[in-house]
Amino acid sequence: MTLIEFVDAIVGDLECSCSTIEEMMEKYDVDFGVEVNEVEEELGARHNLERCAGCDWWMDASELAHDYDGWCGYCEDCRPAST
Numbered sequence: 034m035t036l037i038e039f040v041d042a043i044v045g046d047l048e049c050s051c052s053t054i055e056e057m058m059e060k061y062d063v064d065f066g067v068e069v070n071e072v073e074e075e076l077g078a079r080h081n082l083e084r085c086a087g088c089d090w091w092m093d094a095s096e097l098a099h100d101y102d103g104w105c106g107y108c109e110d111c112r113p114a115s116t
């Protein structure tokens with residue numbers, strides 16, 4: 034399994050969950066050297082999947098952006114209330 038194959042395989046598991054990359058590595062028995070941040074980068078680049086900085090849930094990057102303000106990294110439930 035390559036990094037890309039791994040990333041493509043875990044998207045379905047991660048989406049709308051708060052599983053960690055480490056858990057996925059265990060589940061898929063990843064036996065190649067890979068850093069968590071490399072996996073996160075590929076998830077974002079290939080699948081637009083990002084992790085909310087507040088609740089740690091994985092979701093589409095568009096959910097983590099303000100309509101008016103752009104990227105904030107927090108989902109609707111976590112982002113600080115704005116006026």
Ligand SMILES: [Zn+2]
Pocket residue numbers: 085086087088089090107108109110111112
């Ligand atoms: Zn959140």
